[in-house]
Amino acid sequence: MANSAQADTVELGAMLTGRAAVNVRLALVADAQQWILHHGQVTLDDDAVKERVWRYDTAAFAELRLPGSTVAALLRGDEQEIHGLRVAAPVPQSSGVSVHRLRGQEEWGRSTTLWPRTEWSINRDIDTPRPGYDLLVGHGPSFLNFDQALSAFLHQRPHDSTAGRSDLWRIVQPQRAGWFPRITIGPDLLTAEIDGEDLDGAVLELNWASGSQAQPVDGAGTYSFPLPHGLAHDSLLMLRREERWLDWRSFPAPAYxxxxxxxxxxxxxxxxxxxxxxxxxxxxxxxxxxVPEGESRKKMLKTIAAFASKDGGTILIGVEDDLQIVGLPEQANVDKQNLQIVSMIRDTLEPVPPYESRVIDHEGRKVLAIEVSSGGQMHAYRNGQRLEFYVRVGPNTVPARHHEIAAGFRQDPTAAIF
Structure with missing residues (x-):
């Protein structure tokens, strides 16, 4: 199976009907005498969940174990009685279903699992009723609005501008035949820990541009590959059985x-x-x-905004333009410099982009890395009262054009920073 493919709702409904029970998380919006599905997550797993229900006047959130046939009926648009609630699900105008096969530890839609998984998703139609933005107070934790409750219920994380869901349904199938709990990369050895429920006939490979190594896997355990010349750029570690991969990791230059x-x-x-x-x-x-000052500081912040507005990127502090690693000044207080950058980002970028800062030690020199993730929308640099938008073109940060700004906001139609 390819990593991405297409299916249809008939196939998906048949798969659900064939299962005695599935784990379900439902986000519902009140509408007259019934509840309308806003987002549903289904996990095809044998382990039952701990049931929980949050119920408010205008919204409800439920985590339950339900018969597969009940979920399939909802998928078709048939009303169902669920935990005392009359629930109806919108029928998407398109019968298309996106299918993605994801490796272990791969984040997609704010979800990450240790083991690989296959995910089916159905997008919500534009005209589907949207939840309100009232305070939620009732039988469950209190929240400022629906979006905050949804993010807490699904992810146990605070809501941000990228947390909104465009998918009506998301079905997850865990793939635990074989996976990597841990991989350790040393100067001359790569060690992979392997676990799984069906490793018969599995092979472990390490591939790079000019060669490869392989060894059979005889069960869960630890396997190693010597690296006499270190880890080659663009190496690929693959756990497979015949032509189907079980799990994998790649090691490109980690620029994103x-x-x-x-x-x-x-x-x-x-x-x-x-x-x-x-x-x-x-x-x-x-x-x-x-850590830059003056105009150079403004340029760095504009670059961070540009990274977040597209695919993400990394700022390395302690490295010259010619890539010579000089490290932070010896007298510098690294924690203080890190807090200085955090303050700059918070005070000048809107909305604050997702990022992580950390220190990398290199031969006794310390380099501060600011790793900026894609924010899923445009992020602005505040210049006084004016918001400015930037994009990255090659190694340069340049003002965004009108169509690039418009396209960026279309990534998340609910986003607003004004």
Whole structure:
């Protein structure tokens, strides 16, 4: 199966009907004498969930274990009685279903699992009724509005501008045949821990541009590959059975500001920095010798806004423009400099983009990395009372054009920063 594909609601309904029970999380909006589904998540898992229900005058959130046939009926648009609530689900105008096969530790739609998974999603129609923005007070925790309650219920995380859901349904199938709980990369050895429920016939491979290594997997345990010349750029670690992958990790130059993979441990942080610098400054990487001042500071903040408005990126402080690693000044207080940057971002960028700052040690020198993730919308630099938008073109940050700003806001039609 390809990593991305298409299916239809008939196939999906048949798959659900064939299961005795599934775990379901429903976000519902009150409408006259019934409840309308705003978002539904289904997990095809044998382990039952701990049931919980939050109910308010205008909204309800329920986590339950239901018969697969009940969920399939909702998918078709048939009203169902669920936990004392009369629930109806909008029927999407299109019967198309997006299918994605994701590796372990891969984040998609604010969801990450240790093991690989297959996800089916159905988008919500534009004219589907939207929830209100009233305070939610009732049988459950109190929230400022529906969006905050939804983010807390689904993700146990505070709401931000990227938390809104465009999908009506999301069905998740865990794939636990084989997966990587932990991978350790040292200066001369890669060690992979493997776990799984069906590893018969599995093979572990390490592939790079000029060669590869492979070894059979005889069960859960620890497997190693020597790295006499270190980890090659663009290496791919693959756990597979014949032509189907079970789990994988790639190690490109990590220039994007995406969330770091918690399963990968770098025992030689300098190696990670070398990979990061492999392709030089570009659309997703900018280097600074030190925490900038004046106009240089404004330029860095505009670049952070540009990173967040598109695919993400990383600012490295302690690296020259020619990629020479000089490190932060020896007398510098790293924590103080980090707090200084956090304050700059909070005070000048709207909305505040998703980012993470951390220190990388390289041969006794400290480099401060500001890893900016994609915010899913346009992020502005505040210049006095004026909001300015920027994009990244090659290694340069330039003002965004009108169509780029409009396209950025269309990524999240509910976003507003004014």
């Amino acid at each position: 500001g995406r969330a770091r993979d918690a399963s990968v441990v770098w025992e030689q942080p300098g190696l990670e920095l070398d990979l990061l610098l492999a392709h030089g400054e570009g659309p997703h990487l900018e280097c600074k010798r030190e």
